Amino acid sequence: MLARRGFILTLGAALTLSSAVLAQDARPLAPPAGSDAGTHFITVASTTSTVDSGLFNHILPLFKAKTGIEVRVISQGTGQALDTGRRGDADVVFVHARASEEKFVAEGHGGPRRPVMYNDFVLIGPRSDPAGVKGSSDIVAALKAIQTKAVPFVSRGDKSGTHQAELALWKDAGIDLAATRGSWYREIGQGMGAALNTASGMNGYVLADRGTWLSFKNRGELDIVVEGDKRLFNQYGIMLVNPQRHAHVKQAAGQLFIDWVLGAEGQKAIASYKIDGQQLFFANAADGNA
Amino acid sequence: MDVSAAFSAAIDLIIGLDPGFLGIVRLSLGVTLSAVLIAAIIGLPLGALLALSRFPGRGGVIVFVNAMMGLPPVVAGLVIFLLLSRSGPIGFLGLLFSPSAMVLAQAVLVLPIIVAITRQLTENLHGEYREHLASVGLTGFRAIPTLLWDGRFALATAILAGFGRASAEVGAVLIVGGNIAGYTRTMTTAIALETSKGDLPLALGLGLVLILLTLVINAVTYGASRAGARFAG
Numbered sequence: 387m388l389a390r391r392g393f394i395l396t397l398g399a400a401l402t403l404s405s406a407v408l409a410q411d412a413r414p415l416a417p418p419a420g421s422d423a424g425t426h427f428i429t430v431a432s433t434t435s436t437v438d439s440g441l442f443n444h445i446l447p448l449f450k451a452k453t454g455i456e457v458r459v460i461s462q463g464t465g466q467a468l469d470t471g472r473r474g475d476a477d478v479v480f481v482h483a484r485a486s487e488e489k490f491v492a493e494g495h496g497g498p499r500r501p502v503m504y505n506d507f508v509l510i511g512p513r514s515d516p517a518g519v520k521g522s523s524d525i526v527a528a529l530k531a532i533q534t535k536a537v538p539f540v541s542r543g544d545k546s547g548t549h550q551a552e553l554a555l556w557k558d559a560g561i562d563l564a565a566t567r568g569s570w571y572r573e574i575g576q577g578m579g580a581a582l583n584t585a586s587g588m589n590g591y592v593l594a595d596r597g598t599w600l601s602f603k604n605r606g607e608l609d610i611v612v613e614g615d616k617r618l619f620n621q622y623g624i625m626l627v628n629p630q631r632h633a634h635v636k637q638a639a640g641q642l643f644i645d646w647v648l649g650a651e652g653q654k655a656i657a658s659y660k661i662d663g664q665q666l667f668f669a670n671a672a673d674g675n676a
Numbered sequence: 677m678d679v680s681a682a683f684s685a686a687i688d689l690i691i692g693l694d695p696g697f698l699g700i701v702r703l704s705l706g707v708t709l710s711a712v713l714i715a716a717i718i719g720l721p722l723g724a725l726l727a728l729s730r731f732p733g734r735g736g737v738i739v740f741v742n743a744m745m746g747l748p749p750v751v752a753g754l755v756i757f758l759l760l761s762r763s764g765p766i767g768f769l770g771l772l773f774s775p776s777a778m779v780l781a782q783a784v785l786v787l788p789i790i791v792a793i794t795r796q797l798t799e800n801l802h803g804e805y806r807e808h809l810a811s812v813g814l815t816g817f818r819a820i821p822t823l824l825w826d827g828r829f830a831l832a833t834a835i836l837a838g839f840g841r842a843s844a845e846v847g848a849v850l851i852v853g854g855n856i857a858g859y860t861r862t863m864t865t866a867i868a869l870e871t872s873k874g875d876l877p878l879a880l881g882l883g884l885v886l887i888l889l890t891l892v893i894n895a896v897t898y899g900a901s902r903a904g905a906r907f908a909g
Contacts, residue, residue, distance in 0.1 A: 429773060438873050443857070460773060460854040474762035475772050579872025586874075604874030632762055634770060 425639040427456040431468075431476035433547060434577040436622070437461035439597030439666055445655040449646055455639050463546030463577065471496055471625075474632030477640040480647075482547035482595075482622045496627040500648055501676035503656050503667040504621045507551055508599055509612035510582065511591040523614040526559040533561050536570040538590030540581050543573030551620065552593045558617060582608070595620055597666040621676050622667075624648070647671075685881025686888075696858065701889070704862040707775055707849070708842040711782030716835055719787050723794025724820045728802060738795065744788035749781075753848030756781045760852065773854040778862070781848040786838035793834035797827045829901045836897055843890055863889075 436442055437459060446457045462470060464481040471479040472495050479496060481487060491497035509528055511517065517537045519528035532539050542549040556563050563571065574584055578598040585592035586606040594602075599610070612618075624644055629635040646652045653669035660666065670676050689697050726737065758764050760772040760780075771777045801823050802809075809819045824831065846864035853860035855869060863886045870879035 434872070438869075456859075458773065458854075458856040458859055460856060474767070577872050579874060583871070583874060602874040604876055634762065634768075 425455060425636050427458055428477040428636050428639045428643060429458045429460065429475070430478045430480055430643070431460050431462060431470040432480040433464050433467060433482060434461045434579065435482065435548070435595040435598050436480065438577070438579050439595075439601045440661070441597065441656070441659055441667060444659045445647075445652065448651070448655050449643065452646070452651070453639075453642060455642070457643060461577075463542070463544045463549065465545030465550075468495075471627045474627060474635065476627060477636045478624065478626055478643055480622065480624045482620055483550045484621055484623060486547075486550065487623045487625065491625060494628060495631065496625045499623045499625045500644065500671065501673055502622045502624050502647055502671055503653075503669045504619060504676065505596050505667050506613070507548065507593055507618040507620050508596050508610045509591060509618075510585060510594050510599060510608050511611040512589040512607045513609050514589070514607070515611060517591065520611045522612050525555055525612050525615040525617055528612045529555060529559040529561065532570075532591055533559075533566060536568060538570050538572060538585075538588050540585040540588070540590050540592040541571060541573045542578065542581050542593075543575045544577070546577070547620070548578060548593060548595055551618075555593070555617060600661045600664055600666060621670075679880075681877035682880035682884065685877045686884040687881075689881055689885055699858060700861055700863060700866055701885070703775060703860070704843065704864070704886075705889070707778045707862060708782060708839060710779045711842050712786055712835060712839045714779065714783045715786035715790050715838055719790030719838075720794050720824055720831065721820065723791040724798045724824055725817065726791065726795045727798035727823075728817055728820065738792075741788050741792045741795070745792055747785060747788065748847070749785055749845045750847035750851065752784050753781050753851035756784065756848070757851050772852065773856060773860060775853070775860060777852040778849045778860060781852045782842040782845065785845060785848060786842050789838045789841060790834050793837065794824075794827075794831060797830050797834070798823050801827050829905060832897055832901050836894060839893065840890065843886070 432442070438461070442457075442459050446459070450456055460467070460470065460476065464483040464486060467476075467479055467481050468486055468490050470476045471490065472493075479487075479490070480502070484499075487499045491499050509519070509525060511519070517528070517531045517535050519531050522528055541552060553563075572584070572588075572590065574581055576584075578594060579602065581592050582594060582598070582602050583604055584590070586604055586608050589607055591611070596613075624647060626637065626640045626644060627635045629637040647656075648671040653671055656667050656669045657665065726734070726741070756777065757772065759766055760769070760777050761767050762770075762772070771780075798820075802819065805823075805826075809815070809822065814822055844864065846868055849860070849862055850865050850868065853862070853865065855861050855865040861869070863882060867879050867882045867886070870876075870882065
């Protein structure tokens with residue numbers, strides 16, 4: 387009989403735990419925000435660079451303290467994050483690939499697009515620098531050298547903002563990847579962190595956003611080899627998913643978040659995020675051309 | 677990489693009792709146990725039913741269930757994702773990126789394991805005790821409760837196998853849960869995240885804690901079934 391009692395106890399424990407988990411989906415409602423009465427959270431589709439660098443951990447508690455709204459962030463590549471918005475699975479999209487963002491808006495999936503902040507890309511490579519590009523600030527010349535010497539280069543290959551920036555830079559360098567790529571060019575189809583881990587493992591070169599690089603811990607022999615080129619500029623934009631297309635989109639709460647990010651408080655919070663004394667993102671919501 | 681750094685990260689996690697970390701452990705256990713519970717409630721009777729019934733195409737059904745034990749978690753995750761997406765057939769429920777979606781995905785992964793093993797066990801038991809059961813009036817499907825009860829210790833292993841699959845799984849919960857900090861981040865998705873951030877000692881430390889938890893759960897089940905076997909004779 388003890389066996390039966392033990393079984394019932396286990397069952398009871400499991401039921402208690404599962405009800406606790408499922409209850410999380412229906413937590414008590416926070417104070418109403420705008421017309422989405424009872425909204426206590428919004429979902430934001432953003433990129434691995436903003437999440438992995440720790441920016442959201444820094445700014446979201448401030449927004450929550452002010453409004454009571456929890457922001458649930460899903461970290462994906464820019465292409466995937468925009469698709470999440472297209473399907474209506476997020477309220478706000480916060481990404482970094484201007485051309486794709488403008489296409490998203492033009493197709494009527496959301497908008498308007500607003501510039502939020504920028505940081506820059508850096509070329510990461512082994513300290514031994516087999517391509518001989520270290521210390522240069524000419525990204526195009528560096529890519530040409532990597533291709534000529536066929537040194538391992540790790541590409542995100544995942545349609546992310548960083549991947550799109552990388553492809554545009556190869557184009558600037560006049561290199562037709564489809565025609566010239568060999569085994570030196572390694573597309574991994576994964577996030578920024580995974581790409582850095584891969585580059586670290588094979589001592590290859592990789593294009594990374596500075597924020598993820600600064601917060602990345604498994605550096606091994608890697609270091610920044612090229613930085614400071616104007617072409618390495620990396621702009622982030624934010625937009626609301628179109629509530630006319632997806633009726634469940636939390637328009638008021640989502641807009642509240644966007645307004646906060648673009649306003650004085652949000653911009654200040656972004657600018658104050660530092661790792662080892664280095665600022666990661668530069669707020670530029672006021673720049674109409676960004 | 678330094679393995680001792682991983683061990684000290686694991687010990688820090690356990691001793692520190694950081695609320696964020698405890699939340700991750702609680703969610704992992706809650707999601708996995710809920711999924712296993714749901715799969716067991718559906719799978720045990722279904723497996724027994726499949727064992728005792730005879731219908732055309734039964735062989736095909738058995739092969740299908742056995743094959744689904746190897747269903748790749750990432751495929752299960754993708755299918756559930758497409759169903760639950762706002763643009764999918766049951767998107768209006770708004771379940772995507774929630775713990776409920778993760779429970780659903782894991783239950784789908786665990787169900788075939790429980791059905792397949794229950795089917796085999798019940799069929800063997802029934803072959804052995806058919807005449808005995810019939811002599812006390814338990815013919816056909818009426819024998820199911822007795823068969824399940826008699827096979828309970830072996831069935832506990834089936835449930836543990838299901839638990840192991842669910843607790844170790846990362847592909848499905850990552851897709852349908854979204855790895856949202858403080859909401860859908862589990863042990864395995866946290867390990868994937870820390871790996872991608874290059875914090876390998878912390879990732880491995882989390883892995884050690886997960887293995888430890890799995891050991892404890894298996895030890896408790898083993899102890900309970902030993903004690904049960906002794907008292908039940």
